[in-house]
Amino acid sequence: MDNTVPTIIGASWSSYTRTICMALIYLGVPFRLQHAYPHSKLAYAHHPFGRIPTLIHGTHRVFETMAIREYIDTVFSSQLTPNDLETRVKMAQWISALNDYVFHYVVEGVCRRRLLSEAAGKSQDEITKLLVRPIKRAKPIIAELEAMTPDDGDYLCGQQLTWADLFVYPALAVIFALPEASIFMEIAPKLSTWTRKFEKRKEAIETFKGTIADDRNAMAKL
The missing domain is CATH 1.20.1050.10 (Glutathione S-transferase Yfyf (Class Pi); Chain A, domain 2)
Structure with a gap:
C-alpha cells in the first residue's frame, strides 16, 4: 500500500466530502482536507466536471464518491462493507x-x-x-x-x-x-x-x- 497521506479535495459543508472524511477517520487513516468549492479552479484541476470530493493518494487521483469508496475499500480497509x-x-x-x-x-x-x-x-x-x-x-x-x-x-x-x-x-x-x-x-x-x-x-x-x-x-x- 502507498504510505502517502491521502488528500481530500472538498469542502466541510459538502455531504459527500464529509462521507469520505468520516470513513477515513473511522478507519484510522490520516488525511489532509484541501478546501475547494465546486466548479472552482482547484476542483476542476482534479475532477473533469469540477465536482467534489476528489481523493489524491500518491500517483492516484480518484474522483466521484462511489469510486473513492471503492478505492478506500480496496487500498485501506473494506471494514465498512459487510461480508454477508x-x-x-x-x-x-x-x-x-x-x-x-x-x-x-x-x-x-x-x-x-x-x-x-x-x-x-x-x-x-x-x-x-x-x-x-x-x-x-x-x-x-x-x-x-x-x-x-x-x-x-x-x-x-x-x-x-x-x-x-x-x-x-x-x-x-x-x-x-x-x-x-x-x-x-x-x-x-x-x-x-x-x-x-x-x-x-x-x-x-x-x-x-x-x-x-x-x-x-x-x-x-x-
Whole structure:
C-alpha cells in the first residue's frame, strides 16, 4: 500500500466530502482536507466536471464518491462493507436511495433552495411559499426512508457501521439543521432518533466544523 497521506479535495459543508472524511477517520487513516468549492479552479484541476470530493493518494487521483469508496475499500480497509450478501444489498439500497432521491428532491429541492433564498434576502414568508411544492415532493421520500429504518439499533443496516450510515448521515444532518426539520421529523421519528444518536459519534464530531449545521448554530448565537 502507498504510505502517502491521502488528500481530500472538498469542502466541510459538502455531504459527500464529509462521507469520505468520516470513513477515513473511522478507519484510522490520516488525511489532509484541501478546501475547494465546486466548479472552482482547484476542483476542476482534479475532477473533469469540477465536482467534489476528489481523493489524491500518491500517483492516484480518484474522483466521484462511489469510486473513492471503492478505492478506500480496496487500498485501506473494506471494514465498512459487510461480508454477508443481505446486509451488503441493504447498504447498497440505502446509498442508492440517497444518491437518486434524497439528494435530488430533499437536499437540492428543499435545503439548497432555502439556503439560496436566504442568501438572496428573501423573507421567511416568501421562502415558506417557495418551499410548499418541494416539501410536498420530499415528504414521501423521507417517509420511505423511515420505513427502511430499523426499529432499534445504532446502524441503518446490520450490526456494524457501514457505508450506508456514512452516506446518509451528512445529508440528514443538513435536513435536520434547517427550519423545515420539524416537518420531516414528524414523519420520520426513527430516522430522527438515529441521526441524533449518530451525531455523537467521533466521526460526526470531528467533521462538524464548517458544516451547514455548524454555521447555523454560530449565526443563532449572534
